[in-house]
Amino acid sequence: MLLQARSLTKRFPGTLALDGVTFELAAGEVHALLGENGAGKSTLIKCLTGAYRRDGGEIVLDGRPVDPQSTAHAQELGIGTVYQEVNLLPNLTVAENLTLGRQPRRWGLTSRRGMRALAREMLAGYGLDIDVERDLGAYSVAVQQIVAIARAVHLSGKVLILDEPTASLDAREVAMLFDVVRRLRERGLGIVFVSHFLDQVFAISDRITVLRNGRHIATTEAAGLDRLRLVNLMLGRELEQATGHGRTAHDAGEELLRAERLGKRGRIAPFDLSIRKGEVVGMAGLLGSGRTETAEVLFGATAADSGAVKDRAGAIDVSTPARAIASGFGFAPEDRKTDGIIGDLSVRENIALALQAHRGWARPIPRAEQRRLAEDFIRRLDIRTPGPEKPVGQLSGGNQQKVILARWLAMNPRFLILDEPTRGIDVGAHAEVLRLINEMVAGGMSLLVISSELEELVTVSDRVIVVRDRRHVAELTGQEITTDAIVRAIAAPEAATEAAE
Ligand SMILES: Nc1ncnc2c1ncn2[C@@H]1O[C@H](COP(=O)(O)OP(=O)(O)OP(=O)(O)O)[C@@H](O)[C@H]1O
Ligand SMILES: [Mg+2]
Known part of the structure; x- marks a missing residue:
């Protein structure tokens, strides 16, 4: 065995995160590491990489006990990690990022050439055709991730750990990443892969280990493993039948609002969009196609330079997010890191935050009311936390995502935009979120749901808008909404859609 973790234990106040794993x-x-949000996957990885000190158990690498004290130390030992959020510096060049903190001294003043050569050498065999002198930030997240992998592999070279590396990649980019992973496997590296996308897990994994509530549940060969059985292992119960069939048909009400020729040069071409009360409009398209840009002009996060948003009473001011919120709009963006999940604040405070800002700080929401609000959402979204006072930064990634969702739901907006609402959320909670979406629209809320998971769009949407190359190119309604039709619209050549418009 290359790497063994024996009976690892890790305790946090009020939580036994790893229980003899x-x-x-x-x-x-x-080797895929699977489990529900909060199962202990990231904690196990952090103990292996020295980011956390374990409370008990042994780590054996190449037959020798090791005791990683820090991620740098783990890297020296041979264990490298790449997280979902690339921890490199976008403003430095690719070469600088690759050689960061490790330019050999003898290069002295002429180190640039040495750096360049070293960087090229490090990237050899990854199938990337990029200019190492350009800023890393100029490249896609997928390329950045591969650069991060090249760096980790070069530094450590035995074990590579990938914690949800594909969460923000589109299908083509995932394929590119998997190519790299397969090459590294051929070179004899041991690779740990954490993901909530089961299709990807089956596509790339040799073995699968399931954790639940901090315990090791099973390790099996991936080939031949039944998907339903895997899900049951993860949940420890049967998955409720909430997914897989369309939303109960209902008559959406009168028109709530309409965007007329709304657009922003260079970001999203002018589009018309009408949304009715209690309607779910799905939005499909590749990453970077203009989905998020559409959301941003509707919410005032990007000021539109053409068109307007109107309702029955007339024009709605969406020139800034604060004004959009005042008009009853909400927007839960996809990236919880930049959306200001505030790690030090409690679950209660994070949930009450947007509501408080909206009411004005002069009218504080009484603590008891905040608590009720928080407890209500903890229950409805099944947020795994010992209680509302726990700092959000200490929840698992997926549970932080649910707190963001709760923050916006607490505002009870009339129009809510959800950008990738189930990203990073486990299969069980996935069903919960879809159920919640049904509940919200039944209560009259209108939703714009952006998602890369086509099954999800088909399940929740009354109508699907397809975006490509920063333009709205197709609209599907009712029976037309199938994953096939969406894929075709995403891929269709311009000519075919021009006619449809
Ligand atoms: N720094 C911390 N302080 C306190 N508790 C923590 C800390 N990190 C993790 N935990 C707790 O340990 C448990 C396991 O969390 P972990 O992040 O390992 O889950 P995960 O399996 O990676 O979940 P996800 O799929 O949501 O990322 C959770 O109950 C979490 O709240
Ligand atoms: Mg995690």
């Missing part, structure tokens, strides 16, 4: 990784295998 044993995990083995062979050289030349991709």
Whole structure:
């Protein structure tokens, strides 16, 4: 065995995050680590990489006990990690990022050439055709991730850990990343892969280990493993039948609002969009196609330079997010890191935050009311936390995502935009969120749901808008909404859609 974790234990105040977990990784295998939000996946990884000190248990690498004290130390030992959020510096060049903190001294003043050569050498065999002298930030997230992998592999070279690396990649980029992972497997690296996308897990993994509530539940070969059985192992119960069939048909009400020729040069071409009361409009398209840009002009996060948003009473001011919120709009963006999940604040405070800002700080929401609000959403969204006072930064990634969702739901907006609402959320909670969406629209709220998961769009949407190259190119309604039709609209050549418009 390349790497063994024996009976690892990790305790946080009020939580036994790892309860005697044993995990083995062979050289030349991709080993998926699965489990619900809060199961202990990231904690296990952080103990292996020295980011957390374990409370008990042993780590054995290449037959020798090791005791990683920090991520840098783990890297020296041979264990490298790449997280979902690339922890490199976008304003430095690719070469600088690759060689950061490790330019050999003898290069002295002429280090640039050495750096460039070293960077090229490090990237050899990854199939990337990029200019190492350009800023890393100029490249897509997928390329940045591969650069991060190249760096980690060069530094450590035995074990590569990928914690939800594909969460913000589109299908083509995932394929590119998996190519790299397969090459590294051939080179004999042991690779740990954490993901909530089961299709991807089956596509790339040799073995699968399931954690639940901090315990090791099972380790099996991926080939031949039944998907339903896997889900049951993860949840410890049968998955409720909430997904897989369309939303109960209902008559959406009168028109709530309409965007007329709304657009912003360079970001999204002018579009018309009418949304009715209690309607779910889905939005599909590749990453960077203009989905998020559409949301941003509707919410005032980007000022539109053409068109207007109107309702029955006339024009609605969406020139800034604050004004959009005052008009009853809400927007839960996809990136919880930049959306200001405030790690030090409690779950209660994070949930009450937007509502408080909207009411004005002069009228504080009484603590008891905040608590009721928080407890209500903890229950409805099944947020795994010991209580409302827990700092959000200490929840697992998926549970932080649910807190963001709760923050916007607490505002009870008339129109809510959800950008990738189920990203990073486990299969069980996924069903919960979809159920909640149904509940909200039944209560009269209108939603614009942006999602890369086509099954999800088909399940929740009354209508689907397809965006490509920063333009709205197609609209599907009722029976037309199938994953097939969406894929075709995303891929269709310009000519075909021009006619449809
Ligand atoms: N720094 C911390 N302080 C306190 N508790 C923590 C900390 N980090 C994790 N925990 C707790 O440990 C448990 C396991 O969390 P972990 O992040 O390992 O879950 P995960 O399996 O990675 O979930 P996800 O799929 O949501 O990312 C959770 O109950 C979490 O709240
Ligand atoms: Mg995690």
